[in-house]
Amino acid sequence: METLLKIKNLKIDYAVRGGTLSAVNNVSLDIKPKEIFAFLGESGCGKSTLSLAIMRLLMDRNTSVSGEIEFKGTNLLTLSNHEMNRVRGRKIGMIFQNPLDSLNPVYRSGTQVYEALTLDNVTRQQAWSKVLQLYQDVKIPDAERRMKSFPNEMSGGMRQRVMIAMMLSRNPELLIADEPTTALDVTTEAQILNIMLSLREQYGTAILVITHNLGIVAEIADRVGVMYAGELVEMGDVNTIFENPLHPYTKALMRALPRHSKNVGRISTIEGTVPRIIGEYIGCRFENRCPFAIDICRSKTPTMREITTGHFVSCHREEIL
Numbered sequence: 164m165e166t167l168l169k170i171k172n173l174k175i176d177y178a179v180r181g182g183t184l185s186a187v188n189n190v191s192l193d194i195k196p197k198e199i200f201a202f203l204g205e206s207g208c209g210k211s212t213l214s215l216a217i218m219r220l221l222m223d224r225n226t227s228v229s230g231e232i233e234f235k236g237t238n239l240l241t242l243s244n245h246e247m248n249r250v251r252g253r254k255i256g257m258i259f260q261n262p263l264d265s266l267n268p269v270y271r272s273g274t275q276v277y278e279a280l281t282l283d284n285v286t287r288q289q290a291w292s293k294v295l296q297l298y299q300d301v302k303i304p305d306a307e308r309r310m311k312s313f314p315n316e317m318s319g320g321m322r323q324r325v326m327i328a329m330m331l332s333r334n335p336e337l338l339i340a341d342e343p344t345t346a347l348d349v350t351t352e353a354q355i356l357n358i359m360l361s362l363r364e365q366y367g368t369a370i371l372v373i374t375h376n377l378g379i380v381a382e383i384a385d386r387v388g389v390m391y392a393g394e395l396v397e398m399g400d401v402n403t404i405f406e407n408p409l410h411p412y413t414k415a416l417m418r419a420l421p422r423h424s425k426n427v428g429r430i431s432t433i434e435g436t437v438p439r440i441i442g443e444y445i446g447c448r449f450e451n452r453c454p455f456a457i458d459i460c461r462s463k464t465p466t467m468r469e470i471t472t473g474h475f476v477s478c479h480r481e482e483i484l
């Protein structure tokens with residue numbers, strides 16, 4: 164199948180006091196049309212940096228980005244700002260954790276979706292019908308009335324639906340959802356995830372979900388990439404990763420899920436936090452939290468290996484785990 168998004172050897176460094184902080188290192192992956200791919204990892208592992216880089220929203224002069232981010236064969240990192248604006252507006256959409264940050268409080272929600280529409284040669288009335296249809300597609304109850312509500316008159320879940328409707332108005336081929344349900348209660352979270360799943364069917368949109376929540380990965384993703392300290396440590400089909408996690412870090416994460424506790428390794432807790440990697444780093448970034456670490460883990464940086472078809476792991480010791 165063709166590839167929608169291809170990331171190759173992506174490396175992102177922030178200039179910080181004391182040197183450069185390696186936020187993302189040597190990340191490579193492919194996302195196919197209509198696929199739901201999840202980046203999973205703890206806070207500080209580089210998930211947001213990666214998604215902002217795809218949208219080319221890391222404008223800080225203290226950031227250096229190298230590698231390739233290809234969208235349908237075009238390297239986004241070499242596009243002009245004007246060309247990138249078109250990709251951002253029409254091909255790739257993004258929703259964030261807190262929709263209130265993205266919605267304008269002084270305009271009615273429907274007006275904001277209307278403004279986002281890029282339909283050519285349609286009457287005002289047809290455009291408003293499209294807004295209504297989008298509200299219905301994202302299952303906003305009493306859609307006609309809700310189009311007239313201001314963002315602060317809506318619940319968090321409803322605001323997130325408006326954001327999704329706004330993104331869909333551009334008919335993007337890829338939707339990036341950065342912790343889309345973190346601010347929501349469990350019931351609303353389930354509804355938003357269901358909406359995302361049905362929209363993939365209806366609109367054919369591929370979705371890149373960024374999350375620290377294993378439940379979300381299990382619920383909606385086809386494939387998952389597990390991030391640790393800026394690097395992908397394991398990647399594969401969701402079922403494979405949940406049933407047969409190989410990397411010690413992934414095993415530790417799975418251990419947190421009671422229903423998987425029988426299948427996974429010996430780590431019951433992972434001590435410590437994700438390290439901030441400043442300057443050149445040799446060795447495995449998980450080494451100081453890993454109970455299986457040996458000398459080679461400190462002296463050589465592991466690389467991704469394909470263990471079975473489509474299941475990649477970056478660990479010197481995966482064969483004994």
Ligand SMILES: Nc1ncnc2c1ncn2[C@@H]1O[C@H](COP(=O)(O)OP(=O)(O)OP(=O)(O)O)[C@@H](O)[C@H]1O
Pocket residue numbers: 177178179184186204205206207208209210211212213223439
């Ligand atoms: N503008 C910046 N300048 C310097 N360092 C940064 C900057 N933005 C992020 N970082 C650092 O880069 C690393 C990755 O951060 P990032 O926000 O991408 O992680 P994350 O996994 O999305 O975490 P969270 O879920 O907490 O947002 C962290 O160590 C963070 O402190």
